[in-house]
Amino acid sequence: MPRKPHKMAGDNPPGHPPLPGSRHMESAGCFRMARRYIRSIAIMAKLFETIGKLGLGLAVVGGVVNSALYNVDAGHRAVIFDRFRGVQTVVTGEGTHFLIPWVQKPIIFDCRSRPRNVPVITGSKDLQNVNITLRILFRPVTTQLPRIFTSIGEDYDERVLPSITTEVLKSVVARFDAGELITQRELVSRQVSEDLTERAATFGLVLDDVSLAEQQKQATIISAEGDSKAALLIAESLAKAGDGLVELRKLEAAEDIAFQLSRSRNITYLPSGQTTLLQLPQ
Template sequence: MVVEGEWEPEPPRRAPDFPIKEIPPIMVKVFRSIAVVFVILIIFSVMFGSIFVSVGAGEVGVKFNQFGGVEDDELGEGLHIVPPWVSVTKYSVRSETYTMSGVTDEGQIVGDDQIKALTVEGLTLGLDITVRYRVIPDEASNVHQNLGTNYAEKIIRPTIRSSIREVVSTKTALQVYGEERQLVAGEMLTNIDNALGSDGIIVEEVLVRNVVLPTRVAEAIEAKLQADQDAQRMIFVKEKEQLEAERKIIEANGIANATIAKAHGEAEALGIINEQLAKNPNLINYKYIEMLQGQEIQTMLVPTDQGIILDASK
């Protein structure tokens, strides 16, 4: 019963009746399975280590299965999910360098690490060498299985030293030290690449950065190189002088030909003049008078046998 004048609360509002679609039972099972798997992965990650592996740029990941050993399929760049019983070792597939030098702290080994090699003459040379190489991505699992992460010291270093000595043993000191150094470096590159190719490593470049010769040999080679340069300079000077002589001969021939041509022209002109004078002897008097016109002449001498050539009565 409501008394007049008393406040009566409004009845609660009803939500609009919209049809709500029920989630299919199959989807509920799928979501539930995904959640269970996710929880299991988290538990395994906590118990055995992370199952998420990130492989950076310029790297590949080599998988080691605790139950089967090294697996052949390498992991590329990016984020990967691996089972907890699989560990991943990352290898760089970018260009790397290995340097052996006589300068302290310049190479991988501290101290004098210069390669000593004998030439075909039996002379000992010291060589500072830098080799640029990289691991073949598809062969990283073989590198990991056969050589391990310390492959640079295990295989690259001894292979470089052995290959360098093998090439130098077939060359003279002048070939290694002089203008053929790049050719010798090319042979070293081929030799090292052939040796390391079967191990999954590509050699990209060999730099012969410095060659140290015995003092007396260095002086002899320097003297020979200087003599060769002097000989080349003399050949250049001789060729230059020969070209200058040939130029002067050509110039003299040109002047002589011009003089001869001029003489021929003058002779022909005189011949024509004589021919005309023979036909008309008075022509010379006419030319003489024509030359005198316009000139102030007070006295003039003429041949007595020519008669009067000017009319004095006018």
């Protein structure tokens, strides 16, 4: 004979109304599942909150550490400015260094040799204008960087080099004639280099090389020689011709003025009986 299945508590035969205990068991199971779900959500929320706090803490620590570090590249030096003690006398070298955030500030200087061209227009011994461009290779003395920053500033090259170059060039070029600037070129260049190097040393600068722009210098000197010869020829002509050359120039100027007036559409009234055009004789 087949065995009848064992009835469990709460089982209800089909076709019969549910027993009172079965609904209670189903409600209890749903309540347990909901409680587990809520508990898992609370655990996940607490985990995310912990991760957020940890990330915020790491970000704050990273920001503080990053603000307390600074890098000095190759060929550079740093001077520290302290808000309470001023510019520090210690010069820091290449690499990564520490400082006090929001209290100290690093000022980075380029200590490599850098070129600079300084154009100068000056007069020679014979009063001829000479246009010379001086090319300079300069760098600061590393031990004097605090003094340079305190007394001159970060843009020391813009403030110092044009001034001292103009001063030295005018002093040296004024000792030579326009022709001597060509024939004694090496002497002029050496004298400029020595005087400028000595002058730059007082500001804490080292000049590795000083050279004149040869082509521009020779061209301006040749032009100055031409102006000198032209002035000499005019003086000789005046000495020979007397006032005749002056009157000739007046006539040429008057002719040019009359030509310009004839081309103008406006009506120009000239007073009669007067020497209007450069006081020419009637």
